[in-house]
Amino acid sequence: MKQRQKSEEVLEKLKEVIPGGCNSPARAFSSLGVMPMIAEGGKQDLLIDADGHEYIDFNMSWGSLILGHVDSYVCEETIDQIKKGSSFGVSTQIEQRLASKVCSMINPIEKVRFVSSGTEATMTAVRIARGYTKKDVIIKFNGHYHGHSDAFLVKAGSGVAHHFDDASSKGVPKEMVSKTISIPFNDKKAFLEVFESCKEDLAAVILEPVAGNMGCVESDLSFLKLLREKTKESKALLIFDEVITGFRVAKSGASEYFKITPDLICLGKIIGAGFPVAAVGGKKEVMDVLAPEGSVYQAGTLSGNPVAMRAGLSVLSQIDDETFYKNLIAKTNEFLKPIEEVISALKMPACINKAGAMFTIFVGVDKVERFEDLEGLDRALFNEFFRDLFEKGIYISPSPFESCFISSSHSQEHLEYAQKEIIASLKRLSNQIESRSLKKECATSSM
Ligand SMILES: Cc1ncc(COP(=O)(O)O)c(C=O)c1O
Incomplete structure (x- = not known):
């Protein structure tokens, strides 16, 4: 030993x-x-x-x-930024450069909002979906993990699956998960049944297009196509949680890997090169519901932090x-x-x-x-x-x-x-x- x-x-x-x-x-x-x-x-x-x-x-x-x-370019860039200032509390040119890079690398993304964790990205995506569709229900899949915000702690994967036999968490009031429906992944029949029962109220379907949090499990392509078709039909949004798969399964992530275009994409992990960066992005029309443009509120003191943004740029420039x-x-x-x-x-x-x-x-x-x-x-x-x-x-x-x-x-x-x-x-x-x-x-x- x-x-x-x-x-x-x-x-x-x-x-x-x-x-x-x-x-x-x-x-x-x-x-x-x-x-x-x-x-x-x-x-x-x-x-x-x-x-x-x-x-x-x-x-x-x-x-x-x-x-x-300890990638040498990431080190150089972040150290240089620390010397210039580690946080300003106002917008910077670096945020624009990273946002443009993300939009150019990931086709379905026209506008992006930076946050500091994957949890914030998925939480924001659902809020955008609810604000945009004016509906409340979300469908997720058993074993998929979308961070630790209340609405997602229903039959979640990752640490939740490891620590809780009932795959949930204490401290989450029933009401907070009452609009979340969690169903088996890759199961078209189960999805269609639930979809028919809630399509009038459905704001979004969210999934890890390749699940990483119950171990690595790919979506069946016909299953993904069905989700795309039905969300369109019911005017709900399809959200790809690509906190893991973004820049991982292919240069443009899962939308390139499966050739399916979701409405919103959540990014995290690789985009920050080990610094706390995450993002949610999608079409301008959808993203513009966010404040101050629109009336869906989201904010963060350290969102778009310049050191973290430089880290993001220094990794994306090497992997593009x-x-x-x-x-x-x-x-x-x-x-x-x-x-x-x-x-x-x-x-x-x-x-x-x-x-x-x-x-x-x-x-x-x-x-x-x-x-x-x-x-x-x-x-x-x-x-x-x-x-x-x-x-x-x-x-x-x-x-x-x-x-x-x-x-x-x-x-x-x-x-x-x-x-x-x-x-x-x-x-x-x-x-x-x-x-x-x-x-x-x-x-x-x-x-
Ligand atoms: C697919 C997925 N979504 C969201 C999250 C939450 O990200 P964070 O831990 O940065 O809050 C994770 C974390 O592992 C994840 O794997």
């Missing part, structure tokens, strides 16, 4: 002053049987903990760092390039292919879902198309898989309900090492399952 004494000391002190010792529950490594990671620094594809151990990082700050840790994505996706596929081959040769239930440069290795289940496929998942198996890799200096996202990410900084050498160790761990788990079931068979036949 790795010695992590310093990490333990820091964690104990954190727990004294911060609930659970962390500022976001997914960092607690709940039930994994490993003490949480306490980070000291990062270096390209490596995360370094408080004890100086290095880990090949497949979480990349939950998908934020598409260029890896088809070759960047071609290489990144090829790298992801090459990394996963031998693992997929081993999985199909093994007897254990496991599978890999991937989209662009995001993926999940599911252990304990053969196929995941909906959140319901993860019901009854043997979490102990994932925990062992996680611990095996962690000991070998490989950090995958710390929950079976999350995605992993490849950055442009992942080196061939590190990917080959991680590939070898992942395969070794899967083989070990498979043997373990086999000998367990053999033992069971022997026990029943001798009864």
